[in-house]
Amino acid sequence: MRVPVSWLRDYVDLPERVTARDLATQLIAAGLEVETVDEVGSGVSGPVVLGEVSGVEELTGFKKPIRYCQVDVGTANGTGEQQNIVCGASNFAVGDRVVVALPGSVLPGGFEINARTTYGKVSEGMICSPTELGMWEEHTGILVLPADTGAPGDDALERLGVRDDVLDIAVTPDRGYALSIRGVAREAATIYDATFRDPADVHVTGAPEGGYPATVADAAICSRYVLRGASGLDPEAPTPLWMKLRLARSGVRPISLPVDVTNYVMMELGQPLHAWDRAKLRGPIEVRRARSGEQLETLDHVKRALDPDDIVITDESGPINIAGVMGGIGTEIGLSSSDVVVEAAHFAPTHIARASRRHQLSSESSRRFERDVDSAVQTAAATRAVGLLAELGGAAVDPGYTDIDLTEPREPIVISGDLPDRIAGVEYPPHTALRRLREVGCRVVEDDAGGTLRVTPPTWRPDLVDPNDLAEEVIRYEGYENIPSVPPRAPAGQGLTSGQRLRRALGRGLAGAGFTEVLNYPFVGERDLDGLQLEDDDERRRALRLANPLNEDEALLRTTLVPGLLKALARNVGRGFSSVALFETGLVYRPDPDAPEKAPILRVDRGPTAEELAEVRAALPDQPHRVAAVLTGDREASGWWGTGRPATWADAVEAAREVARIAGAELTVENGQYAPWHPGRCAALYVDGGDGRTLVGHAGELHPRAVHAYGLPARTAAMEVDLGGIEAARVAVRAPTISTFPVATQDVALIVDESVPAGDVEQALREGAGDLLEGIRVFDVYTGDQVGAGYKSLAFSLRFRAADRTLTAAEATAARDAAVVRAAERTGATRRG
Structure with a gap:
């Protein structure tokens, strides 16, 4: 909410000594978030004066219309003579009152005005547009003023109020009243103990009968509905300069008198209004919920399918407005509209908030309605609006009006x-x-x-609903700064939990392995799950839906970390990073189908009981910790040192192994099939624990369809593992015995069927080698004519060492041969010559 201080002073008698920055400091202390204080017009200086056009010469021979003007600026130029100015605008004539920046003046942006030769003429200044003066955005021409604005030569900056201070307030959801000059003025009056003049204190003329006919179908969607009419409006009546300036200062673009009046009253009172061309209405108005299949073309020329949860305004032709969000194009105020119906209503905030997000339409009106507006200001707001139309546009206010009041009195707290x-x-x-x-x-x-x-x-103040809200009002006006700061004492001896230490170690380990940590929103949508190629009965599709999502396309709590990482990877690749490795550690949410639908709301005046905590826990979904990683491009960069190496499925498996190593567990890797991984390049990851072998995750290359759905490079790899399962399989870490005797290395190449996993062969070699085996690794895999079709050669390096002696060649060879025998028994391996 942008609040011009000059407008604020109309309704509160602030002390003259109070500056905008002083006011901002006090409002912040009272709980309003004033983000900036803009000194509008501070960049304008020098002789900027009123002028009267006394002559215009049309210059020809140029690509666009150019005029050589003589302008009377009184004695502001020091001579009293006419000021000669070249101007490219054509929306003014001789006798018009304009704003002239004389040589030596400076306009916003540091634009200095000097006399110069252009189009073959000497231009002694500039005739200014509203944009050039920093007043509002308008590109139709220069600013033409009413004849009674002032005399030629008068200071235009003072006459027009070009300079002003504007507070930019970030209004939180619980302080909707601050989305108005009225609300902020009341705050300022309380802070400074100053006189407050309520702009809603409007004398309501006429009688609440005989207005445009209307009905409300349900008080739950609309508790107050007011219609007021004005007839005989001059369609060509301009919006006065003072109103345009205030709207622009408030961040609203001036459009036309009827639209500007409704916006002005909304900014002033906080009550959104809508105006219709009465000639385009068809029969009585009804406020109701939308019906299935109904559509409406809104003012942005988009045909929208309406939802039964939407509140709509209808006449005999059907829906004409999405209430509180946007009007329909069929009843729009046009350039020839002379009879106007103004609507002021109190709609249900939750319906407006959902409709705004559903249709992806966030307007000044919806922002106010979804925070709830004053339920008693509708008549005053509509009366204020038609009064301004009468005053500024020559309209006649209809004597009768419609006022449907279904509000319930508030109960005392x-x-x-x-x-x-x-x-x-x-x-x-x-x-x-x-x-x-x-x-x-x-x-x-x-x-x-x-x-x-x-x-x-x-x-x-609809936000005041319980004693604690009222206590907060007292405390904030008495000053938050007066509350003593008493830091709590932390109990000694309680550091990080084992889970916290593990997650920190994982972050350091994966970062050291070349991965970059990201933190994604825990929200996904059905399209994200579709992109993972999940089957309809996949358990990851059973997700909790948010009651009030930030985005309707991401309305589910994530059941896997992969979608967020894939979208982050796509953003990085789209910005030119061809080689990316990301990881995330976080919670996923797996709902229990037997859990209660809603968790109980706990009281705030005491701690929860054991029974209440049990009810809360029963309603919560299972929230396991996961760690996931994705990578694409080069895993090892190329350079002068040699060629690089692209990231493959094996790197994703190795990332999972790194997680297990840090946790003190050991992974067993087997072939698997699990979306979104490629069925031929997917590893199922297991750990051995007290309850037997447990599946803790998957790793490998993503399925091409999943890669295409997320817009990723081919052969992108990923892994995801459950930290809880890995942590449960942790074993006590024992310091290794370090032998001082030399190592004996034996290499062996074994031929096995292509279907035999290398892990099975390695495990058999470990079993057969006995206690002397210190380490084993695969250093080569070969397929080709030398081993025959359907077979592969796996080359292993075995390290043997004894703790009490130097091994002989015979001992090392015997241990190797025993390992080969066990591999032959278990996997059918044969020694390669």
Whole structure:
């Protein structure tokens, strides 16, 4: 919310000494997030004056219209003579009042104005447009002012109010009232104990009968609905300069008088309005939920399929508005509209929020409705709007109006007078809560004993719903800075848990292996799961749906880390990084089909009981920790030192092995089939624990269809493992015995069937070699004519060492031969000559 301080001062008597930055500091202390203070117009300096066009000479021979103008600027130029200015705009005529930047002035952006020769003429300044003055964006020509704006030579900056200070406030969801000049002015008045003049204090003329006919189908979707009409509006009536300037300062682009008036009242009172061309309405208006199959072409020329959860405004032709979000094009105010119907309503915030996200339409109106608006300001807002149309556009306000009031009175909240003291840990003076809550606008009744207050919050504060909300109001006005800072004492001897230490070690280990850690949002969509090529009955499709998602396309809690990593990888590749290796450690969410649908809402005035905690835990999904990695491009870069090596499925398996090594477990790798991995290049990863062998994850090359779905390079590899399963298989780490005797190395090449995994052969060699074996590794794999079709040669390097002696060649050879015999028995391997 952008708040011009000059507009704010219309409704609150701020002390003259208070600057915009002082005000911002006090508003921040009271809980509003003022992000910046913009000094609008501060970049304009020098002689910028009013002028009157006294002559225009059309220059020919150029690609665009050029005019050589004589402008009366009084004595501002020091001579009293006409100022000669070359101008490319054509939207003004002789006698018009304009703004002239004389030589020596500086316009926004550091643009200096000097006399110069252009188009064969000497131009002694510039006739300015609103954009060039930093007032608002307009590219239709220069700024033409009313004749009574001032005399030629007068200071235009002061006359037009070009300079102003604007507060840019980030309004949190619980402070919707601050999305208006009215709300911020009330805050400022309370902070400075200044007089507040409510702009909603409007004299409502006419009678609540005889207005445009309307009905509301359900009070749950719309509790207040007001329609006011204005007839005989001059379609060509311009929006006055002061209104355009205030709208532009507030971040709203001026369009036309009817639209600008509704936007102006919305910014002023916080109540969104909508105006229709009455001639385009067909019969009575009804507020209801949309019906299946209904459509509406909105003002952005998009035909939208309506959802039964949408609130729609309809007439006899069908839907004409998505309530609180955007109007339909069929009833839009046009250049010839003279009869107008203005709508002011109080719609259900949750419906508007869902509709805005569903249709991906976030407007100034929807931002206010989804934070909830004042339920008692609708009549004042509609009356203010038609009054401005009458004042500025020559319209006649219809004597009758429609006012459907289905609101329910708010129930009082009972609060102890010392609750703010107990929450803040500060002893406030007596009756502080009573005084502050009345300043907020609450109706407060004190009981006879003086210890309990019955508080009815005002209609403009729908966020005040329980005693703690009221206590916060007292505390923030008394000053958060007055709350003592008492840091809690951490109990001694409690460091990181074993799981936390493991996750930190994993991060260091994978980073050392060349992976970069990323943190993705834990949200996915059906399209992400489709991209993984998951079957319809895959357990990863059973996901929790968010009640209020940030994006309707990502409305599910993730059941796997892979989609987020693949999207992050695609973004990096799309930005020119051809070789990328990423990893993430985080939770996934696996719902229990037998769990309760909703978790209980715990009380805030005490800690939860054991039974309440049990209910919460029963409703929560299983949340295992996972670690996943993806990689593409070169695993080893090429350079002057030689050629590089592309990343393959084996690197993904090795990343999983690294995770297991860090955790103190050992992986067993077997062939597997599991989406989204390539069925021929997928490794199933197992660990051995107390309960037998456990599947903890998969690694390998991704399926080509999954690669294509995510827009990734071919042969992208990935791995994902369950940390809980690996951690459960951890074994106690024992310091190895270091032998001082030399190692004996024996190499052996074995021929096996192509279908035999190298891991099986390695395991058999380990078993047969006995206790003297220190280490084993595969250093070559060969297929070709020398081993025959359907076979492969696996070359192993075996390291033997004894702890108490130097091994003889015979001992090392015997251990090797025993290993080969066991491999032959287990896998059918034969020695390659």
